[in-house]
Amino acid sequence: MKAIQDYYPDELAQCFGCGRLNAHGHHLRSFWEGDQTEARFTPLAFHTAIPGFVNGGLLASLVDCHATGTAAGAAYRAEGRAMDSMPPHRFVTASLKVDYLRPTPLGPELLLRGRVLSISGRKVVVEVTVSVGSEVTVRGEVVTVEMPESMRPPPAPSHGGTSARVRHE
Amino acid sequence: MKAIQDYYPDELAQCFGCGRLNAHGHHLRSFWEGDQTEARFTPLAFHTAIPGFVNGGLLASLVDCHATGTAAGAAYRAEGRAMDSMPPHRFVTASLKVDYLRPTPLGPELLLRGRVLSISGRKVVVEVTVSVGSEVTVRGEVVTVEMPESMRPPPAPSHGGTSARVRHE
Numbered sequence: 648m649k650a651i652q653d654y655y656p657d658e659l660a661q662c663f664g665c666g667r668l669n670a671h672g673h674h675l676r677s678f679w680e681g682d683q684t685e686a687r688f689t690p691l692a693f694h695t696a697i698p699g700f701v702n703g704g705l706l707a708s709l710v711d712c713h714a715t716g717t718a719a720g721a722a723y724r725a726e727g728r729a730m731d732s733m734p735p736h737r738f739v740t741a742s743l744k745v746d747y748l749r750p751t752p753l754g755p756e757l758l759l760r761g762r763v764l765s766i767s768g769r770k771v772v773v774e775v776t777v778s779v780g781s782e783v784t785v786r787g788e789v790v791t792v793e794m795p796e797s798m799r800p801p802p803a804p805s806h807g808g809t810s811a812r813v814r815h816e
Numbered sequence: 817m818k819a820i821q822d823y824y825p826d827e828l829a830q831c832f833g834c835g836r837l838n839a840h841g842h843h844l845r846s847f848w849e850g851d852q853t854e855a856r857f858t859p860l861a862f863h864t865a866i867p868g869f870v871n872g873g874l875l876a877s878l879v880d881c882h883a884t885g886t887a888a889g890a891a892y893r894a895e896g897r898a899m900d901s902m903p904p905h906r907f908v909t910a911s912l913k914v915d916y917l918r919p920t921p922l923g924p925e926l927l928l929r930g931r932v933l934s935i936s937g938r939k940v941v942v943e944v945t946v947s948v949g950s951e952v953t954v955r956g957e958v959v960t961v962e963m964p965e966s967m968r969p970p971p972a973p974s975h976g977g978t979s980a981r982v983r984h985e
C-alpha cells in the first residue's frame with residue numbers, strides 16, 4: 648500500500664523525517680485509516696534520551712512529518728481528487744506544539760495517529776498522538792501550511808513513477 | 817571549554833540530540849554566554865526538509881536539547897554551585913513549542929540562543945531562538961522539569977565509584 652509520502656514528487660521526497668529518498672532519514676510513512684491517519688515507527692537503540700526512553704526531539708520530528716503528511720492527504724480529500732493527481736500537495740510546518748504526557752519507552756513500536764482539526768485556505772491544523780500499546784505518551788498540535796512557491800525546488804531530472812518508488816533503507 | 821552537557825554523568829549522556837556518548841547523535845553543546853546560553857550547529861546535507869532548507873524536526877530537536885541544557889545550567893546557578901558538584905542536574909521536556917518564523921537555509925552554521933524565562937521548583941521555562949547570520953528563523957519555548965527519579969538509570973559501570981551521583985528524593 649502506498650503511503651501519503653509516496654505521492655510526494657521526487658524533489659520533495661528528501662525530508663530527513665519522511666523522505667523516501669533520504670538515505671539517512673527516518674522514512675516515516677503515513678496512511679489513511681478511515682478519517683484519521685496512522686504511521687508506525689520503531690525507534691532504534693540510539694534514538695534515546697534518558698536510557699530506556701525515546702528521544703523527545705525524535706518524537707517531535709515524527710509528529711511533525713506525520714502532521715504534514717496528514718495535511719497533504721487532507722488537502723487532496725478536500726478537493727475530491729486522487730493523491731497522484733496534479734498539482735501535488737506538500738505542506739510545511741508553521742508551528743509545532745508537543746506535549747510529553749509521560750516518558751515513551753524505547754523498544755516497542757510507536758503508533759502515530761493524525762486527525763485534522765481544521766482546514767482553511769492553505770492552512771491545515773493537525774492533532775497527532777503517539778501511543779505505545781494502549782497508552783498515549785505524546786500529544787502534538789501542528790499548524791501546517793501549503794509550501795510557499797519560494798521554497799519549491801526544480802523538478803527532479805528523473806522524475807517518474809518508477810524512481811518515485813525507490814526507497815533507501 | 818566544557819559545555820553544559822559535558823557535566824552530565826555518563827549514564828545521562830546518551831541523548832540522540834546532545835549526548836556526548838551517542839555515536840549517532842547530533843552532539844549539541846551549549847555554553848553560557850553571560851546570562852544566556854549559546855550553541856552552534858552546522859546541519860549536514862541530509863538534515864533537509866524541502867531541498868535547500870533545514871528539517872523542522874531537527875530544529876525542534878536542537879531547540880529541545882539546548883533548552884534542557886540551559887535548564888540544567890540555570891539550576892546550578894540558582895543554587896550557587898558549580899556544574900561539577902553533586903548531585904547532577906538533568907532536565908527533561910514536558911512541553912515543546914516551536915514557531916518556524918521563516919525557512920532556515922541549509923548550509924550555514926546555526927546559532928541557538930537560550931534564555932531562562934522562569935525557574936520555579938523543579939520547573940524551568942526556556943526560550944530558544946535559532947539564527948542564521950542576523951536573522952532569527954525559529955523561536956521555541958520549552959517547559960522543562962527535573963528528571964523524575966522513576967526515569968533515572970543506574971550509574972554507568974565505568975563510574976562505579978561515583979554511585980553517590982544517584983539521588984534519593
